[in-house]
Amino acid sequence: MARYLITRIPNMAPSLLTLGLLALILSYNQHNVAAANTHHVLTSRQSNNTTLSPFFTSISDYVDSITDELSSINTEIHSNPELGYEEVKAHDLLSSFMEEQDGWTVTRSVGNISTAFMAVFEGSGEGPVVGFNAEYDALPELGHACGHNLIATASLGGALAAAEVMRTENLAGKIILFGTPAEESLGGKVKMLEAGVFKDANISVSLISHPTSSGDSPYMITTSTDRVDVEYYGKEAHAAAGPWEGINAQDGLLLANSALSYMRQQMRPSDRVHGFISSAGSRINVISAKASGSYQIRANDEAQLTNLTERVENCFKAGALATGAELNFTIRPYGYANHVTNDLLAASYATYFKEQGGELQPAEIDKLKDPSGSTDQGNLSHEWPSISPYFQITNEDGSVPATGPHTALFEVAAGSRPAFEKSIVVAKSLAGVAVDVLTVDGLLEQIQEEFEKSRMPELRRRRRV
Ligand SMILES: *[C@@H]1O[C@H](CO)[C@@H](O)[C@H](O)[C@H]1NC(C)=O
Ligand SMILES: *[C@@H]1O[C@H](CO)[C@@H](O)[C@H](O)[C@H]1NC(C)=O
Ligand SMILES: *[C@@H]1O[C@H](CO)[C@@H](O)[C@H](O)[C@H]1NC(C)=O
Ligand SMILES: *[C@@H]1O[C@H](CO)[C@@H](O)[C@H](O)[C@H]1NC(C)=O
Ligand SMILES: *[C@@H]1O[C@H](CO)[C@@H](O)[C@H](O)[C@H]1NC(C)=O
Ligand SMILES: *[C@@H]1O[C@H](CO)[C@@H](O)[C@H](O)[C@H]1NC(C)=O
Numbered sequence: 001m002a003r004y005l006i007t008r009i010p011n012m013a014p015s016l017l018t019l020g021l022l023a024l025i026l027s028y029n030q031h032n033v034a035a036a037n038t039h040h041v042l043t044s045r046q047s048n049n050t051t052l053s054p055f056f057t058s059i060s061d062y063v064d065s066i067t068d069e070l071s072s073i074n075t076e077i078h079s080n081p082e083l084g085y086e087e088v089k090a091h092d093l094l095s096s097f098m099e100e101q102d103g104w105t106v107t108r109s110v111g112n113i114s115t116a117f118m119a120v121f122e123g124s125g126e127g128p129v130v131g132f133n134a135e136y137d138a139l140p141e142l143g144h145a146c147g148h149n150l151i152a153t154a155s156l157g158g159a160l161a162a163a164e165v166m167r168t169e170n171l172a173g174k175i176i177l178f179g180t181p182a183e184e185s186l187g188g189k190v191k192m193l194e195a196g197v198f199k200d201a202n203i204s205v206s207l208i209s210h211p212t213s214s215g216d217s218p219y220m221i222t223t224s225t226d227r228v229d230v231e232y233y234g235k236e237a238h239a240a241a242g243p244w245e246g247i248n249a250q251d252g253l254l255l256a257n258s259a260l261s262y263m264r265q266q267m268r269p270s271d272r273v274h275g276f277i278s279s280a281g282s283r284i285n286v287i288s289a290k291a292s293g294s295y296q297i298r299a300n301d302e303a304q305l306t307n308l309t310e311r312v313e314n315c316f317k318a319g320a321l322a323t324g325a326e327l328n329f330t331i332r333p334y335g336y337a338n339h340v341t342n343d344l345l346a347a348s349y350a351t352y353f354k355e356q357g358g359e360l361q362p363a364e365i366d367k368l369k370d371p372s373g374s375t376d377q378g379n380l381s382h383e384w385p386s387i388s389p390y391f392q393i394t395n396e397d398g399s400v401p402a403t404g405p406h407t408a409l410f411e412v413a414a415g416s417r418p419a420f421e422k423s424i425v426v427a428k429s430l431a432g433v434a435v436d437v438l439t440v441d442g443l444l445e446q447i448q449e450e451f452e453k454s455r456m457p458e459l460r461r462r463r464r465v
């Protein structure tokens with residue numbers, strides 16, 4: 001094996017995957033995409049048009065009329081946490097529920113992804129197609145500590161209410177509820193994207209939301225991310241009788257980890273590199289011949305992620321070079337792109353959210369916040385206009401959970417009645433956005449125009465093997 005084996009595993013079938021491992025692949029194409037840092041001039045609608053859709057009362061009344069069903073589904077998902085691609089119960093629960101709804105056609109295991117589904121409500125003819133995404137995977141050991149049960153509930157309620165308006169008003173277009181599994185690290189939506197699920201459904205916009213312990217915001221700003229596994233191969237030797245005969249794999253990894261720590265001083269504020277060492281040896285008197293770890297890399301956008309990944313790679317190479325160990329650096333498939341927001345979708349959401357008593361920062365300030373976290377909705381946001389508002393949840397007693405997503409305290413809050421009620425406010429707001437897209441003359445065209453302007457010239461593509 002070469003001293004450095006740098007592999008990027010493509011998002012592909014196993015046979016290709018095996019090929020990918022054998023080949024020495026340059027992990028990304030080098031031509032740097034200019035950071036499309038667009039700041040749009042606010043349009044009158046978003047700055048100042050707070051006209052509420054005449055259908056909002058119908059939306060609100062309809063969601064209220066199905067609150068008991070939504071609540072029981074929310075609780076059922078929260079109390080039966082399932083890991084990515086194993087969400088059999090949630091998939092069956094939501095699919096069955098949608099099959100019982102008048103006018104909806106459900107495809108279970110859509111895209112041949114067992115726990116994904118698609119439920120379609122057809123309007124009176126050709127028109128905009130509004131996609132709602134429902135997540136429902138949980139975290140190992142922590143249960144629904146990311147509150148995906150609430151995401152499912154908000155999208156379910158939103159899609160049903162928008163479809164109800166479509167039915168009563170005889171509107172053209174379609175509402176589609178997608179069951180999108182495995183958001184946590186496994187890229188369920190990226191897989192669905194590759195299977196052509198969203199494209200074949202001709203979606204015009206993609207709506208979703210996410211609970212948080214911070215403030216409410218229609219602007220989800222997240223980083224592009226990749227995950228890597230590293231292994232060092234050295235040579236065993238007696239640690240006292242002949243250490244000079246060994247090659248210390250553990251030291252290679254520790255050096256790389258230190259190099260990363262030094263590099264952090266020169267990283268951009270939104271860059272992140274984090275991970276853990278999973279093994280480094282097992283016998284106290286033997287020079288360690290193998291060490292391994294896993295790291296995640298995040299940056300503002302594709303171009304910066306490419307740059308940062310190369311610097312991270314160099315840190316790992318340094319460990320190999322210094323110790324003489326061989327490095328196996330493998331970039332996992334299903335990286336996530338940053339989430340691109342859309343001002344017009346955000347403005348529409350803000351109108352309905354505020355109508356229900358919600359408070360939001362001015363958009364001009366809100367959208368300047370630093371990115372945090374990463375989501376596979378990011379990949380969709382490069383293909384279609386997307387919105388994923390954050391909504392702050394609270395505990396039974398109204399207190400905000402002391403810690404954010406991916407913690408035990410957040411898991412408790414995600415199961416509270418007030419958190420469910422907040423997801424209902426979000427459901428109504430998202431339904432409002434959908435109905436705006438379906439009914440406001442020219443709005444979809446303006447949304448698409450903004451989307452085209454804010455789009456990265458080219459999303460970095462993985463080189464296929
Ligand atoms: C405001 O929005 C409404 C629909 O929500 C639309 O009919 C109206 O033309 C908009 N007005 C302006 C000034 O953009
Ligand atoms: C609101 O929009 C109208 C019409 O587009 C414009 O004349 C007015 O100045 C705007 N008001 C504010 C406060 O931006
Ligand atoms: C669907 O997945 C199954 C099992 O994973 C596989 O055997 C089958 O060939 C796949 N079908 C299609 C159409 O991809
Ligand atoms: C999507 O659009 C294409 C081209 O307009 C059309 O042929 C196809 O039937 C549409 N698919 C769906 C699911 O509506
Ligand atoms: C990363 O970007 C910086 C500044 O934009 C540039 O100087 C540097 O050469 C780049 N590094 C890599 C590894 O591409
Ligand atoms: C390199 O590491 C990957 C991920 O840990 C592993 O699957 C693969 O087998 C390793 N390759 C070699 C040549 O050891």
Ligand SMILES: *[C@@H]1O[C@H](CO)[C@@H](O)[C@H](O)[C@H]1NC(C)=O
Pocket residue numbers: 190193194224225226302334335336337338379459460461462
């Ligand atoms: C999703 O985003 C990742 C990370 O930025 C990117 O590498 C990948 O090519 C994207 N995948 C698709 C199918 O868009």
